[in-house]
Amino acid sequence: DYDTDQTSVSVAYWFALADVLETGITVIHTNPGNAPPNIPDSYHFRPPFGWMNDPNGFGRFGGRPHLFYQHYSHGLRWNTMHWGHAVSSDYLRWRHMPIFLFPSEDLTARPDRRGGAYSGSAVPLADGPGIRVFFTEQVQDRIPEQQIQLTATSSDLIMAGNADVILPYRPLDEGLTADFRDPYVFRGPDGLWKMLLGSQSSEGGVVLLYETHDHTAASGWTYIGKLLVEKHYRTTAIECPCLLPLDGPATDPATRWVLILGLMNSEDQSTRRKNLTMAIVGWFDGQTFAKEFEQELDFGADNYAFQAFVDGDAIVGIGWLANWADTGPAIDFPTAMTLPRNIHLSAGELHTPPIGAAESLRSHILDRTRLAAGEQVSFINGAVEILFELEKPGVHFHLKLEHPTVRLDVVVDDDGLAICHGDDAAESPHYIAKGARPKRLRIFLDYGSIEVFADRGRWAGTKRISGFEPIQSARLIAEAGAVLHATVWALKP
Ligand code: FRU
Numbered sequence: 001d002y003d004t005d006q007t008s009v010s011v012a013y014w015f016a017l018a019d020v021l022e023t024g025i026t027v028i029h030t031n032p033g034n035a036p037p038n039i040p041d042s043y044h045f046r047p048p049f050g051w052m053n054d055p056n057g058f059g060r061f062g063g064r065p066h067l068f069y070q071h072y073s074h075g076l077r078w079n080t081m082h083w084g085h086a087v088s089s090d091y092l093r094w095r096h097m098p099i100f101l102f103p104s105e106d107l108t109a110r111p112d113r114r115g116g117a118y119s120g121s122a123v124p125l126a127d128g129p130g131i132r133v134f135f136t137e138q139v140q141d142r143i144p145e146q147q148i149q150l151t152a153t154s155s156d157l158i159m160a161g162n163a164d165v166i167l168p169y170r171p172l173d174e175g176l177t178a179d180f181r182d183p184y185v186f187r188g189p190d191g192l193w194k195m196l197l198g199s200q201s202s203e204g205g206v207v208l209l210y211e212t213h214d215h216t217a218a219s220g221w222t223y224i225g226k227l228l229v230e231k232h233y234r235t236t237a238i239e240c241p242c243l244l245p246l247d248g249p250a251t252d253p254a255t256r257w258v259l260i261l262g263l264m265n266s267e268d269q270s271t272r273r274k275n276l277t278m279a280i281v282g283w284f285d286g287q288t289f290a291k292e293f294e295q296e297l298d299f300g301a302d303n304y305a306f307q308a309f310v311d312g313d314a315i316v317g318i319g320w321l322a323n324w325a326d327t328g329p330a331i332d333f334p335t336a337m338t339l340p341r342n343i344h345l346s347a348g349e350l351h352t353p354p355i356g357a358a359e360s361l362r363s364h365i366l367d368r369t370r371l372a373a374g375e376q377v378s379f380i381n382g383a384v385e386i387l388f389e390l391e392k393p394g395v396h397f398h399l400k401l402e403h404p405t406v407r408l409d410v411v412v413d414d415d416g417l418a419i420c421h422g423d424d425a426a427e428s429p430h431y432i433a434k435g436a437r438p439k440r441l442r443i444f445l446d447y448g449s450i451e452v453f454a455d456r457g458r459w460a461g462t463k464r465i466s467g468f469e470p471i472q473s474a475r476l477i478a479e480a481g482a483v484l485h486a487t488v489w490a491l492k493p
Contacts, residue, residue, distance in 0.1 A: 040382060040383075040447045040468060040470075041383065041493030042336070042383060042446050042447045042448070042493060043092065043361050043383055043446060043491050043492065043493055044321060044336035044337060044338070044339065044446050044448075044449060045067065045086065045094050045318075045336060045337040046334045046335070046336045046337075047069065047071055047073070047084050047096070047334050048096045049073060049334065050071060050072050050073040050074060050075060050076065050334060051071065051072040051073075051075060051076055051077055051078055051079065051334065051335075052069050052070060052071055052084060052320070052334050052335055052337075053069070053070040053078065053305065053320050053322070053327075053335070054069065054070045054119045054182075054240055054304070054305035054307070054320050055067060055068070055069050055305065055306075055307045055318045055319065055320065055337060056068040056069055056070060056083055056119050056120055056121070056122075056133075056135070056307070057083070057120065057121055057122030057131065057133050058122075058307045058308070058309055058316075058317070058318055059121075059122050059123075059124070059131075059309045059311075060309070060311050061122070061124055061129065061130075061131050061157060062129030062130075062157055063129075064087055064088065064089055065087070065088045065089070065090075065091050065311075065316075066085065066086070066087050066088075066122075066131075066157065067085070067086045067087075067088070067094065067318065067337070068083045068084065068085050068100055068101070068122065068133075069083065069084045069085075069086075069320075069337070070082075070083070070084075070118070070119055071083060071084030071099065073099065076332065076333070076334070078327075079116075080103050080115065080116040081103065081115070081116035081117050081118055081138075082099050082100075082101060082102055082103065082116060082117055083099065083100045083101035083117055083133075083135070083160070084096075084099060084100070085097040085098065085099065085100040087157075090357045090360065091316065091318075091340040091355055091357060092340070092355075092357055092358065092360065092361060097158065098158060098159065099159075100154070100158070100159055100160055101117045101133065101135065101152065101159075101160045101163075102117065102160075103115065103116035103117045103137065104137060104163065115137065115138030115139050115146075116137070116138065117135050117136075117137060118135055118136035118137065118138050118147070118181055118182065119135065119136065119181065119182040119239075119240055119305065120133060120134045120135030120136060120182060120183050120184070121133070121134055121183060121184045121185050121186075121242070121307070122134070123185055123186070123215065125153065125155065128155055129155075129157060130153060130154050130155035130156065130157060131153065131154055131157065132151060132152070132153045132215070132216065133151065133152055133153075133154070133160055134149065134150070134151050134166075134183040134184075134185045134195065135149070135150055135151075135152075135163075135183065136148065136149055136150070136180070136181035136182060136183065137149075137150055137163075138181070146178045146180075147170070147178060147179065147180045147181045148165055148167060148168050148169075149165070149166050149167035149168075149180075149181075149183050149195075149197070150163040150164060150165055150166060151163065151164055151166050151215075151218070152164070164218045165218070166218055166219070166221055167183075167210070167221055170199065170208075171208065171223050174201070174226070175201045175202060175203070176199050176200065176201050176206065176208075177199070177200045177201065177237075179198065179199050179200045179237050180197055180198075180199050180208075181197060181198055181199075181239070182197060182198045182239055182240045182241065183195050183196070183197055184196040184197075184240070184241055184242045184243065184307075185215060186242075186243065186244070187250065188211065188250070188284070188286040189245075189250045189251050189252075189253070189255075189284065189285060189286050190285075190286035191251075192211045192212065192213060192286065193211060193212050193213070193214075193215040194209060194210070194211050194243075194286070195209070195210040195211070195212075195221060196208065196209060196227065196241040196242070196243060197210070197241070198237065198238040198239045198240060198241050198261075198262070199237065199238065200236050200237035200238070200264075201229070203229050203231070204229050204230055204231035204234075204235060204236065205229070205230040205231075205235045205236060205237045205238035205261070205263060205264070206226050206228070206229050206230075206237075206238060207226065207227040207228045207230070207238050207241045207259070207261065208223070208225075208226060208227065209223075209224040209225060209226070209227040209287070210222060210223055210224060211224055211286075224287055225287075227259075227288070227289050228259065228261075228280070228289055230261060230263065230278070232263060232266065232278055232294070233263060233266035233267055233268045233273075233276070234266065234267045235263035235264060235265060235266040235267075236264060236265040236266075237263075237264040237265060238261050238262065238263065238264070239261075239262035239263075239264050239305060240260075240261075240262040240305040240306070240307060241259065241260065241261050241262075242259075242260045242306075242307055242308055243257055243258070243259045243260075243284060243289075244257060244258055244260075244308055244309070244310055244315055244343075245257050245310065246258045246281065246315070246343070246344070246345055247344075247345050253283070253285065255283075256281055256282065256283060256292065256345065257281070257282060257283065257284040257289070258279050258280070258281050258315075258343060258350065259279070259280040259281075259282070259284075259289060260277060260278070260279050260297060260306055260307075260308060260317070261277065261278045261279075261280070262275065262276075262277055262304055262305050262306070263275065263276050263277070263278055264324075270430075270432065271301065271429050271430060271431050271432065272325075272429055273301050273323070273325075273429075273431075274323065274324060274325035275301075275304045275323040275324050275325065276296060276298070276301070276304070276323075277296070277297040277298055277303055277304060277305075277306045277319060278294055278295075278296060278297065279294065279295050279296070279297045279343075279350055280293075280294040281293055281294070281295070281345070281350060293348075295349065295350045297319075297350070297352060297460070298319070298352070298460050298461060298462050299417070299419075299431050299432060299433040299459060299460070299461045300419055300431045300451075300452075300460075300461040300462035300463045301323055301325075301326075301429070301431055301462075301463055301464075302320075302321050302322050302323055302338075302449070302462045302463050302464040303319035303320070303321065303338050303460070303462040304319055304320045304322065304323050304324075305319060305320045306318070306319035306320075306338075307319075308343055314342050314344075314355075315342060315343040315344065316340055316341070316342060316343075316355060317340070317341055317342075317343055317352075318337050318338055318339075318340045318341070319337065319338040319462070320335065320337060320338075321335060321336040321337055321338045321449055321462060321464055322335040322336075322464050323464075326464075332466075333448075333468070335464065336446075336448060336449060336464075338451065338462055339354045339355070339358055339444060339451055340354065340355045340358075341353060341354055341355060341457070341460065342354075342355050342356070342457070346456075346458075349458060351456060351457040351458050352453075352457045352460045353442075353453055353456050353457025353460075354442075354444070354451075354453060354457075358385075358444075361385070361489075361491045361492050362385060362489040362490075362491060362492075363489065363490045363491060363492045364489070364490055365487060365488065365489055365490075366379045366380075366381065366384065366488040366489065366490050367379065367486065367487070367488045368486070368487045368488070369485075369486050370391075370483060370484075370485055370486075371388075371476045371483065371484045371485075371486050372476070372478075372482075372483050373476060373477065373478040373479070373480065373482060374475070374476065374477070375475070375476055376473050376474060376475035376476065377473060377474050377486045377488060378472060378473040379472060379473065379488050379490070380470075380472060381470065381490045381491075382445065382446070382447050382468075382469075382470025382471060382472070383445065383446050383447065383470075383490070383491045383493070384444075384445050384488050384489060384490055384491060385442065385443070385444050385445075385488070385489045385491055386441075386442075386443045386445070386474065386486055386487070386488045386489075387440070387441070387442050387443075387486070387487045388440070388441040388442075388443070388484045388485070388486050389439070389440050389484065389485045390438075390439050390440070390482070390483070390484060390485075391483040391484070391485065392481060392482070392483065393437065393439045394437065395412075395478065395479060395481055395482040396412055396413045396414070396478070396479050396482065397411075397412055397476060397477070397478035397479070397482040397484065398410075398411045398412075398413075398476070398477040398478065399411075399443075399474050399475070399476060399477075399484075400474065400475045400476075400477060401445070401450070401471045401473070401474050402471060402472055402473045402474070402475070403465065403469060403471050404469045405467060405469060406421060406422065406465055406466075406467075407420065407421065407422055408420070408421050408450065408463075408465065408471065409421075410441065410443065410450075410452055411430075412436075412437075412438060415432055415434060416432050416433050416434045416435050416436040416437075417432070417433040417436035417438055417441075417452070417454055417459055417461070418430045418431060418432040418433070419431045419450065419452060419461050419463050421450075421463050421465070431461055431463065433454065433459040433461060436454055436455075436458075436459050438454035438455050438458075438459065439455060440454065440455055440456070441453070441454050442454075443474075444491075445471045446491075447468040447469075447470060448464060448465055448466070448467070448468055449462065449463065449464050449465060450462070450463050450465065450471075474486070
C-alpha cells in the first residue's frame, strides 16, 4: 500500500507469492479523487502502475513468453530502475508478476543516487526452466566508469538472485563516452557467446562486441571491438542493440542477420524525431558485421528500444510505445508496449506485421463498408482494428480520424504514407514512410495510440496519443475515384 505525492496516485496492491502464478497482481485505485483517469479496456501491454520504458529480456522461457521491462513502481516519472515482469501464453494476454530485478542496495538506500537496473537481455539456463539475465547498473557518482555490466540468475522465473559484476570498465582508448549499456547476449555463429553493448563516441553511436566461451563465469568476457559506428540522423548514441539470424540458421554463413538499434539524440529534421529504431540487414561472422541494406523499423515516433528474439521459426519483437523527447511532464498514466510484431524478409525488404495471433483480439465486426470521398465509418469503441483496402491502387487519400483533442490523419500522397499528429494542423509533425504506395492499411487504434501497418507489414508506423479519449470515426477525404473498402473490428481487452 503506498501513496506518493510525486505521482498523485494512490495504489493498493496485493499479492501472495503463492497466488501470483495463479492470479497475477490485482491493482485497486483507492483514491478516486486523486487517481489518474481510469484506463479503459485496452489491448496494449501496460504495467499495473508506475513508470515503464524499454522491454528487457524478452523471450520464451519454461515454454511461455516472458516480458521484463524498465520499471519504477512508485511514480509516473523515470527514476531508479527495476525490472518489471509479466508472463503470457500468446504475447497478447499478460499476467503481471512481482518485480523481478531490484537495483543494488546502495542505490535504493540513497535516493539521490539515481540509476538502477538498466536494460538488458535474458538467456535460458542450461538446466531447468530458469534464466540468466544480463543488465547494466548505472551509478551516478562513479564517473567516468558510471555504467557497469552485471549478471544474475533466477531458477523460478519469479525473482532474480544476487547479481555479479561481469564488466566493470568500458574499453579504454576507444574514444568512447561513459555510455556503455544494455547488454544483449546471444549465441554467435561460431558457437561462442556474444554480447553487444550500446555506446557513443565523437564519430556517432557505437555498438561494442564482446565474447566468451562460458557466459556463466563472472569473468572471461573479451572485448572484440566496435561492431558498428552509426551516424544516421546524426545520432550520438546507440541504445538497446540486438542481433538475430533472419533467414536461416545462425551457423550458416549465407544467413542474413538483422541488427536492431535504438538511435538516441538523432536529428530527423523533417519529423523532429529524437529517438528511432533502425534495422540493418547483413551478415555476421561472429566478429564482424557486413551491411547489405538498412531500413527504419518504424516510421512513427513511438517504437523505441525494440527487442526481439527467435521463437521457433519466427522472430518476435516488441518496442516501447513512447520516446524520450515527449514522455516528460505530459505523462499522466503508464505508457504501453507496441503490439508484438514478427520480423521477416520478403522480396528483399524487411516486414514487421503484428504477430498472427493479433487476429485473436478481434471480437466482432462493427462495420464493413465501401467508402467514397466525404464518407465516414463510425465506431463507438476506442479499441478497434480497421482494414482499409484500396479499390484502385495509386490514388491519393486522406483519412481523418476523429479525436476530441488532437489532429490525427493518415495520409497517402506523392510523398508516401504519413501519420499527421498534433494540435495545430500546420505545425504538427508528419511521420512519413517515404515513397510508400500502399494497397492495404491495417490500422490499430487503442486508447492512447495508433499503429499503422501497410502492405502486410512492409511499413509500420506507431504514434502515442496522450490522453484516453476514444477515436470514434474515420472520414475519407480523397480525390475522385479513390474508394476504400473498410472492415472494422471491435477488439477484446
Ligand atoms: C533506452 C534507455 C537504455 C537504458 C534505459 C534506462 O530507452 O535509455 O539505454 O538502459 O533506457 O531506463
